[in-house]
Amino acid sequence: MSKRLKRELAEAYRLSFERFGHQHWWPGETDFEVCVGAILTQNTAWTNVEKAINNLKQSNLLNPKSLYELPVETLATFIRPAGYFNIKARRLKNFIKTLYEQYHGDVQALLRGERMEVRNRLLSINGIGKETADSMMLYAGQHLIFVVDAYTRRIFSRHGWCNEDDDYDEIQAICEENIRNSGNILDYWRDYHAQIVMLGKNYCKNRNPQCEVCPLKPLLKTEKILSS
DNA sequence: GACCAGGCACATC
DNA sequence: GATGTGCATGGT
Numbered sequence: 001m002s003k004r005l006k007r008e009l010a011e012a013y014r015l016s017f018e019r020f021g022h023q024h025w026w027p028g029e030t031d032f033e034v035c036v037g038a039i040l041t042q043n044t045a046w047t048n049v050e051k052a053i054n055n056l057k058q059s060n061l062l063n064p065k066s067l068y069e070l071p072v073e074t075l076a077t078f079i080r081p082a083g084y085f086n087i088k089a090r091r092l093k094n095f096i097k098t099l100y101e102q103y104h105g106d107v108q109a110l111l112r113g114e115r116m117e118v119r120n121r122l123l124s125i126n127g128i129g130k131e132t133a134d135s136m137m138l139y140a141g142q143h144l145i146f147v148v149d150a151y152t153r154r155i156f157s158r159h160g161w162c163n164e165d166d167d168y169d170e171i172q173a174i175c176e177e178n179i180r181n182s183g184n185i186l187d188y189w190r191d192y193h194a195q196i197v198m199l200g201k202n203y204c205k206n207r208n209p210q211c212e213v214c215p216l217k218p219l220l221k222t223e224k225i226l227s228s
Numbered sequence: 229g230a231c232c233a234g235g236c237a238c239a240t241c
Numbered sequence: 242g243a244t245g246t247g248c249a250t251g252g253t
Contacts, residue, residue, distance in 0.1 A: 038234090046233085082249090087248055127236070206232075
């Protein structure tokens with residue numbers, strides 16, 4: 001039934017890995033940096049996020065205590081290159097307030113616990129949605145949870161692996177059920193999501209997909225599977 | 229100059 | 242519950 005789906009998703013990874021190699025995500029030296037990056041990269045190119053993070057690093061502000069004490073208006077000036085800097089400054093402050101006041105600035109403490117409990121804990125922070133929460137859990141924590149993003153929906157629906165209008169949780173369920181391997185699943189899911197982003201950035205733009213040179217081209221002509 | 233980027237919350241119907 | 246809108250910089 002979904003054997004074919006499993007096979008295609010495994011093949012998609014293999015083809016992408018062959019092109020890009022292992023991505024060793026998430027980029028970031030500490031789990032705290034991963035969380036900050038997860039908020040800053042919302043609807044934003046990573047190159048812009050890097051500038052913002054470097055601004056914080058150069059001023060020795062990239063730690064829970066410093067950012068907790070930094071006024072939100074000042075924070076906004078540092079993260080300006082990441083775009084949406086006013087709203088993101090508030091979102092970062094919301095996250096850090098919870099982290100600092102309830103978990104002593106300990107990211108591992110914040111991320112510790114049963115998966116849905118931790119997820120709901122993160123989702124209750126204004127400015128953290130499903131993708132941001134799941135990214136923190138998968139990459140900063142050790143949680144087995146699959147990160148879905150705009151590229152995932154686009155690539156999966158174009159290949160018939162999900163429906164165009166499936167919501168976040170539906171696509172996540174498809175991924176978690178059908179993307180398995182016999183080795184280290186945590187590492188596999190981390191790099192699988194990274195590969196999806198690489199494919200999306202390079203070959204699957206909204207208006208102008210580059211299917212001819214996409215490593216997934218061999219999979220494109222297959223008939224649609226997975227209907228409900 | 230148009231388009232795009234690793235979303236999210238909120239208003240309105 | 243579905244749909245629309247504001248948020249903003251920087252690269253192609």
